[in-house]
Amino acid sequence: MHSKIILKVIGLLLMIFSLTLVPPVIIAAIYNDGALIEFASVMGGVLLFGLLLWLPVRDYKHDLKIRDGFFVVVMFWVVLGVVGALPLYIEQEVSLSLTDAIFESFSGLTTTGATVLTGLDNMPQSILWYRQQLQWLGGMGIIVLAVAVLPMLGVGGMQLYRAETPGPVKDSKIAPRISETAKALWYIYLGLTLTCAIAYWMAGMDWFDAFSHSFSTVAIGGFSTHDASIGHFDSFEIELVAIFFMFLAGINFALHFSAFRNLNTNVYLSDPEFKLYATLLILVTVLVSLFLYLHNVYPTWEESIRYGLFQSVSLATTTGFANADFSAWPGFLPVLLIFVSFIGGSAGSTAGGMKVIRFLLLSKQVIREIQGLLHPNAIMPVKLGNKSIPEKVMMAVWGFLAVYVFTFTIIMLVVMALGVDQVTAFSSVAAMMNNLGPGLGAVSANYQSLSDPVKWVLTFAMLLGRLEIFTLLVLFTAAFWRK
Amino acid sequence: MHSKIILKVIGLLLMIFSLTLVPPVIIAAIYNDGALIEFASVMGGVLLFGLLLWLPVRDYKHDLKIRDGFFVVVMFWVVLGVVGALPLYIEQEVSLSLTDAIFESFSGLTTTGATVLTGLDNMPQSILWYRQQLQWLGGMGIIVLAVAVLPMLGVGGMQLYRAETPGPVKDSKIAPRISETAKALWYIYLGLTLTCAIAYWMAGMDWFDAFSHSFSTVAIGGFSTHDASIGHFDSFEIELVAIFFMFLAGINFALHFSAFRNLNTNVYLSDPEFKLYATLLILVTVLVSLFLYLHNVYPTWEESIRYGLFQSVSLATTTGFANADFSAWPGFLPVLLIFVSFIGGSAGSTAGGMKVIRFLLLSKQVIREIQGLLHPNAIMPVKLGNKSIPEKVMMAVWGFLAVYVFTFTIIMLVVMALGVDQVTAFSSVAAMMNNLGPGLGAVSANYQSLSDPVKWVLTFAMLLGRLEIFTLLVLFTAAFWRK
Ligand SMILES: [K+]
């Protein structure tokens, strides 16, 4: 890949990023919260730097090949993650170390939502807005990544969703060109965000909180403007709004697109991934609520369901909002909820985890294998709806499971070798790779207490999870760098 | 499957089992240890009961189909596990509850080696011998299961080792009929046991301990006649003997057979699974020893290597012998060693875990997937040596990984729901499914303290692991019981 095209892309990216600092600058000015100069100077500096990179190579054109696709995607997240840390790093009132600022920035952009900050309630509004906005922008990137880029690159079986191949969402005829796809999906994303903000406002939030939280809800990010997260409001109405929009945000956006274009909600009910996604959420909610009630964690049915439902949806969709401290629930529940986040939301959404579609395919294959033991000569391909899944796709999904399990194990061991206890290591690595956010043990409140090396490893794990492992791993192969 | 053939098989099984009580009876008589009447009465009772089952149906003949194969295998282990518990249950000096006796018996037969007993050093010799012998007999069953039965049933990709299909051990031309194969392998098993016993004796054990420990070494069982396990002897020579024979026992017995018949050790070095098995053992040993030394767990290099080597080989082969309390080592090491036991020994050995060959195939597939991302149109089948692995086998291996991971997760959650903490639950479920034995946390010394329901779940997990999950799971499908 030519370095000129790299410079051009980075230059453009930086200029666009600097424009996204306009809202924080305005908010800093309105609230006079003391962060105006910092945001304005980062905005100017990044714009200037981007311009300087872009100008000399602006006329350079070069067709991107598959190999370049991986590089651009990784570069996109790494550059934005690093630049996004700048406002957090230079702002005095936040006073983050470089490591912490990078961690927080990547956590925002990858919509992980793990934080190293405390005292959010007293922080400058512009900083709070900026963090939420980071998640929202990250979510925009993920939608395009998940619906258009990963299927094209064929990562982890996601060629299943390639618009030009037969597959479950073929009928939605998503425009094959990324830019058109992106535009259509962003309208839906924007529409969901606005609706969510209005709903939060109607449920009792002020406009600032309503928009801030709609950003991190639709992005399945989980950042909040309060240390107590959604629990701060102690409002069942607000929690219901959050649950509804977390649920919507965890659905494949191609389905939303199809439903919106045809003004028909049947597309949801005929989608196997959606059905399993909804079923899993219900099952987990029932299990958690039942256990909460039977173990007297909450005295009434109503409370058991309220907290059980909210935390189940929040963790199963990998959002990470809290209306209760689930890490303090009896032993089995926190670990169950962390495990559920491995399944995560639907492919083509802003959710993390391995994605429901992969879990569905794996489960079908396991059932097929068991049946195959009794009928060794029968050939039973895995089907989704009426369509057989190509072996190539199944192999890619299997490869994904294996690399997910291996990578999780190795990163957990590395984190433990750096001195972290087993419960904290297990949950924090899961929370990063699944882009979930909250963990157990030492990270049940926030990630402040971890050492710098651990934070770097976890930052890497967030990126790994967000890029569905393979996109990042392929850059570490010799074949990638061969001429 | 006809109930008459079931009765005939069970009857035979019970009569054979009663014969295996002859050695404990003799030992009880020689040492006059007070267990003579108990062993003799169990022997007589089981013989009589078996005879009564067998006599009426002794002339009944029926061809076994694949479906029957699964049933017979599961029945074999369940019946022996239950009957094997009898001597432990009725013997006064052991005074085990029914649950504990069943747990200990299954732990022996499945060569898991987890114990609920303490005070082994003061127990009747006949009981000690009986436990060790249970492991040895279990090992005999496993060898036949792993080399002859599972490949025939096609469980988890093990059709790879089917003698009549092309595969890495085709050259060893193992007789396709189970009985011939079994005889050949048992001679090797017997030869290894005798050599191991002599080596232990030469290294300083008395004859009783030498044979007892050779039983549990060659069976990769891990039971000992002392609470402190191999550490009791505090002898580097004995530890070296244990390491050498644990290493041998973790190799595919079809390779031993081939090497023995051709009097040529090249078969080992040309086997991809053996190479990875040996490499992994070396890697883990180096990593563990280095970490032990650098973290000042042991003051000298010599001690770090001595304990690092022994525990690495013991846990990576899933034996579970101890010359040190590895659960007290710095956080990272115990979890690393538990994770390594998931890989386990070679297929076709008495080792537990998922088996090195599967790990090798999975790793190759992951590498293939990563390479495939850069060359999406190239077809790169997974190869072992010069031979391509059929997709059907790969699919079965993937199914095995998925079902292993799912099952582990669910059993761990169930154990936690029954009140066990995360560290104990993680390690004990891993120790059962991998037929490893020792765990961390509350089970680092023994499994006594767990509640009865947990012990039942763990007993089920041992059996699940030993029968490579699928063999047992298939019995829980509706298709299995359909006419
Ligand atoms: K999140």
Ligand SMILES: [K+]
């Ligand atoms: K064992």
